[in-house]
Amino acid sequence: MxxxxxxxxxxxxxxxxxxxxxxxxxxxxxxxPFTASADFALDKKGGTPCPNLQSDFRCGIHRNLRKKGFKGCAVxxxxxxxxxxxxxxxxxxxxxxxxxxxxxxxxxxxxxxxxxxxxxxxxxxxxxxxxxxxxxxxxxxxxxxxxxxxxxxxxxxxxxxxxxxxxxxxxxxxxxxxxxxRAGSKSKRKIRRGADLIGANLRKADLRGANLRGAYLIAADLREADLRTVDFIGADLRDANLSGADLTGSIFLTQAQVNAAMGDAKTKLPRLLSQPSHWSA
Known part of the structure; x- marks a missing residue:
């Protein structure tokens, strides 16, 4: 900064x-601890230093975490x-x-x-x-x-x-x-807490005021969606496409959730959050 x-x-x-x-x-x-998966390139037990951890406590592959198979660390x-x-x-x-x-x-x-x-x-x-x-x-x-x-x-x-x-x-x-x-924004879609919206087509959807607490939005298409005043606490946004979406005024959205999603320069984020480096221009 x-x-x-x-x-x-x-x-x-x-x-x-x-x-x-x-x-x-x-x-x-x-x-x-972490397990070899799409998020981590290898298994590691809790209390064991990651092999990429250097003597100065810095990550040796910090700039290439995603390319090296450590997306979970980047998130x-x-x-x-x-x-x-x-x-x-x-x-x-x-x-x-x-x-x-x-x-x-x-x-x-x-x-x-x-x-x-x-x-x-x-x-x-x-x-x-x-x-x-x-x-x-x-x-x-x-x-x-x-x-x-x-x-x-x-x-x-x-x-x-x-x-x-x-x-x-x-x-x-x-x-x-x-x-x-959310009282001033009545959502046009009835979405229950913890809803399974994995891969859902929500492109251009008006979700203002929706309660997406704990919702599974993995790989959901949220391009150009109106997500203002949406409650995102605990929502899983891994690989959700937020390109062009408007998230201004949304609440309880964290940088970790944004880092796990996809987006572009047209995505509007809450003031306290920043656009991840892996998002498309």
Whole structure:
């Protein structure tokens, strides 16, 4: 980002929820397991360094992840959990500096827990920025404060944390936010939550105000679709074609979801998200 870029208040509030790999010790490249598939070129066990991880904690094929068969890595987003665990939870001590496997394994256990909390913070911060959700802004601020405090717990406390229970509480606020935002846009299509829309032909469809929470939109044709004020939380957009689609004003859409989809220069994204490098011009 240019030093001359002027960030709005909402942009600034999201900055600490973006991955800063230079402040992380390659935790996602070590802690997380993956299986050889269309997303990964090989099998890797959790807690084992990826063979592409270099001694400086940088990825040796970062610019060619998709070409090398690591699309899953190009899509992944930690929401700033990497730098928080590296620099805050463990105060700048990396997993290679530990004197025993127990401590390094603890880091790898803590990382995905903090990642989930950071993702909740992303959604809550977005909700707080929405004027339609003004009636619950106090509750949203309280939830942000509470969740932020949880991210700062000790490793042992984090391991004992019931993330599912906390997520359920946060989800209630996010559902309410969604209802408030979508109230002014009545979707012309009745789509149930978690709908199977794999490969669906939704080209030029008017989906304004639709609830696509948890929907399976893998390889769906959404070219030139009107997706304003759509709730995308948890939607699977892998290989969905968003070319020319309008997603301005959509809510709870993440960079990871956008990275997993296809699009072009005519695709209109929410302000906080950017066009992936693999999209066509």
């Amino acid at each position: 240019s030093n001359h870029t002027v960030l709005s208040r909402d942009d600034r509030s999201h900055e600490h929820l973006r991955a800063k790999c230079e402040d992380c010790f390659g935790l996602c490249c070590v802690a997380l 992944y987003e930690c929401f700033g959990a990497g730098q928080k665990v590296s620099q805050v939870t463990y105060q700048g001590k990396d997993w290679r500096e530990t004197c025993d496997n127990e401590t390094s394994n603890e880091m790898f256990t803590v990382f995905p827990i903090v990642q989930q909390l950071q993702e909740m913070l992303w959604y809550l911060t977005e909700a707080l920025s929405l004027k339609e959700a003004a009636t619950i802004h106090i509750q949203l601020r309280q939830a942000i404060d509470q969740t932020e405090k949880l991210t700062l717990l000790s490793p042992n406390q984090l391991k004992q944390l019931n993330v599912s229970t906390h997520r359920a509480e946060i989800n209630n606020l996010l559902v309410k936010t969604s209802e408030l935002v």
